[in-house]
Amino acid sequence: MTAALEAAECGQQVLLIDKAPTLGGRTAQLYRYFPKMCHPSCGLEINLKRLKGNPKLRVMAMTELVAVTGRRGDYRVTLKVRPRYVNENCTACGKCAEAVSSEIPDPFNYGLSKVKAAYLPHLMAYPQRYVIDASIANTAEGEKAKAACPVGAVDLGMQEETLELTVGAIVWATGWRPYDANKIQPYGYDRYQNVITSVEFERLADPRGPTGGQLLRPSDGKPAKNIAFIQCAGSRDENYLRHCSRICCMATLKQTQYVREAGGDGRSTVYYIDIRAIDRFEDFYQMVQADATVSFVKSKVARIALNEVNGNPILHGVDTEGYHRYATEHDLVVLAVGMEPEITGLLGNGLAAAIVLDSSNFIEGCAGASADAGMFAAGAAASPLDVNRSVQSATAASLKAIQVVHKTVSTEVA
């Protein structure tokens, strides 16, 4: 959104496409930010307001880029638009959701809760338009949604569409995905209910999330009181992700404050290799270090076992400060999972030849000589970055794209 808005606010024509049915990406799924503990949806509201008021910017949701040909200043792109089964008549009144009974795992809550198969992706979804899940499109349930819609917005006959356009420059702002915790077998994410990921924990803390903001552990719905955070879950490990994902230390420090604010006798223990709270984030780290509810153990946890009686995970490892072995029981474990660049669409659509990837598959830039570059990566697609630095990166990428258009236009004029 930032790359698109910044370019549009410089007067450029911008097309913003998103694979998802709504804008906002993973940031919209965060409850609060470090270090101010403010709310990402506040910035989202500002950006949506900027976007609604800017006629130079067009948004296409549920759309993917499937082919690029041409060159800097003159790219021919092929877009694939998935059917939403809901047209622009939709007023988000919610009658379709009332009518259907099928449910799907709610993608907004990482599947921690269910949502009707006719749904608004989240409260600030833009476009503010419902989605009929493809699973019910051709069923009686789909028909129920259609019948319930008072404004004729449900269109079950929608088909996947392909369209071609010419653009001057392309910014890849495809973001990231949490590393698949199942791959870290010693931690038992796939076996133990009370081992969850940091992104899931974020949804638990959100008052608009699946538990109404209560930190309840999945196995028995009891409040989690003794929570372990395992850093570098997947990151900094050549077996999984070789890079450091940058955000996880600060994200965990932030999440320890959710535990503290939940009140009661909640305690956090952070198992870490290095706490990477760089620049002024150090202030936040020092504040958390002084927090009596939080303790730190310098250790890469070796494995997790299960206490079969109470469902508690038991962490095994060595505290490297002094080399003490431990086997510590917690009632909930949060894996601070790493960031992986979300480039499956790029690779799946055979676009790999157009771009250069680094050893962790982050996008370094355009293939070919840099003078020919008309495609730029921004944000977490380019590097594991926090929101602030993603915005910085997107603003820079936006100028790079503007330069391409400027030079193309000046050459044509000359």
Place this chain on the structure above:
Amino acid sequence: MADNKFAAYICAGCGIGDTLDIAALEKIAQKECKMAAVKSHPFLCNQEGVQIIKNDIANEGVTHLCIAACSRRAKTEAFAFADACVSRANLREGVLWVVAAGAEHDEVRQEMAEDYLRMGCAEVKKMKQPAGNPDKAINRTILVVGGGMTGMTAAIEAAEAGYAVLIVEKSAALGGFARQLWKRVPFAAPYAEAQPTGADELAARVSGHARIKLHLNSTLAETAGAPGRFQVKIAQESGSVTEVVVGAIIQATGFSAYDINKLPQLGGGQANVVDQAGLESLARNAALAGGVIKRADGKEVNRVVFVQCAGQRDASGQHLSYCSGHCCATSIKQATYFKDANPLVDTVVIYQDLRVPGMGEDFYRSAQDKGVVFTKGTVSKVSGGGSCSVTFKDLILDEEATLVADLVVLATGQVPNAGTDMELWNQVSTDADNGDEAAKTRQQELRAASVLKLAYRQGPDMPQFKHGFADSHFICFPYETRRTGIYAAGPTRRPMDLDQAMTDATGAALKAIQAVENAAAGRAAHPRVGDLSYPIVRLEGCTQCKRCTVECPFGAIDEDERRFPQFNEQRCRRCGTCMGACPVRVISFENYSCDTVGMQIKAVNIPDEFEEKPRILILACENDAYPALDMAGLQRLTYSAYVRAIPIRCLGSVNTVWITDALSSGYDGVMMMGCKKGDDYQCHFVKGSEMAYYRLSKIEDTMKQMSLEPERVQSHEIAITDNARVARLIDDYVAQIKEIGLSPMKGFG
């Protein structure tokens, strides 16, 4: 005014028509609100409905319209009409979805809807179509202060997008700190080897660029004006002064290394104890001589120890409390200088947390492969001289240890070159204004030490954020500064490495380009980008109280020679804080004024006290509190139908007259809803909530005179996620008001 034609359009869709009496609403719009045209439609936001409105504007001369339908946050594009003033009466999220279902609530629900319609009509009648700023500010040149890597990058990136650039550099050459480096850390795969800095090549490109003009050996002597029309005096070392006009400014004044002499405990000031810059100097000398890195005394180095966080991450309050971010990777790079030349040199990095985020991890691995030793420890003492020693606690072995070395490198931090400490400036200025002669002298010194030398009422530099960096306060908006059209980039904004500084410079260049384009078009800058309204002041009513000049969060208002406020529209962000501050209400925006809100407050029908229906006014920040109310509706949470909510630009724009008018006309309570205040404030106009709290304290006397309980005005910090909380707060407040009893002022308004 003769040409104005007012119309109201009432939507019956989304269940509005099933639940509310549309005919009664139409009648109110016609009879009470005297709207010239009133139409209802079963589905106003669809093509047909929108076309009706468009036709009325084109053919019937409708200039002002109130759309009574969903929230202003919904169907925004459908209901945007470029040639008309539009108000939105929120019948869906604001009434239908939040008032409890059931016939027993029909009466209060209908009353609420009717009031919102009255308010929408009253508001639009007082609105004018913003004409844009007639004071054209069309200069598009970008001034870059500082010719280091950040400044050069900003300059070249802006120039490559077609903009003219001026660089003002204090020293005799471009290149800045990067010129002192032997090599830099790698920015690209395989992230294994130190790389040439590229500073010389970039300096050559900048020097030869047709759109970039250099002022070397120069500093700023004065910066006046506003975006699109900054008048800048550039002083040469020789004493000559050049006057230029520029459109926007990028401050890329970099950092200074923390003074190693402040670290005597760590050997600062002693022979063979150097900082990272000192090591770079030794490395460059070695390269020039064609040999390995030697000490200043010419002796070979067999063991070098790097001490991380020297004078950084300091909890004692003596040194830098923050982390400079780049130093771990820099020490790794410097260790490889030795290892690459001679693998037998012992290189030890003593660290607390090794901080090489992202792909820096690969560079770390590469150094480990080369045999660089990393030890987790805290260093307590370093002594320099012919044989240096480093005493530290080894945190892994849990024991005290000492290493003897030929050379010790202290990783000291970055201190921003952000100019005058603006907090200090404010204190000194207050004293100077009160006639303190010493303070006046001090003020002159501070001005002389400033970077930008802004001729602004609020001082000569950008207000700094934490630790003296000229940073933005906002995570979502790293370039949201408090001086419009002036953007800090590089280590003066935040501690950072070269790679980030160059990205930052590119981003700042884009923001500068936007600033000049916005100024030229008379539009607001972020966050109300595109807003063509601007503060209009009736100077003949002004009492020269200076509240607007002092309270403007962006330093947009100066004073002219007659001591009247001088509005610099291009510096204005349109928050309305000046409007809220003005005791004589002479400041307004064409589409947002004391009247547009005041008339909404007056438009509400206040039932007499025997009906026992309280009326509570909510003034809600449009960015956080109002969306929270909206989303309570979207979630179908219910709250009392006795409240009437008005979205406002910022709590800072709330003029106390609205509150006193509301109370004297019989409202039973007022709830102000703004953003969090304090150090971690969330107000995008900086101090909206703070100002509101401050001003509230000023109306306590008025309330006493009216014999009103202080509880009748409340202020809340509301986050955008507080949907459920806001509904609860409303219900609790209504209960509280019922307990206190209805206002005695009813019927007097």
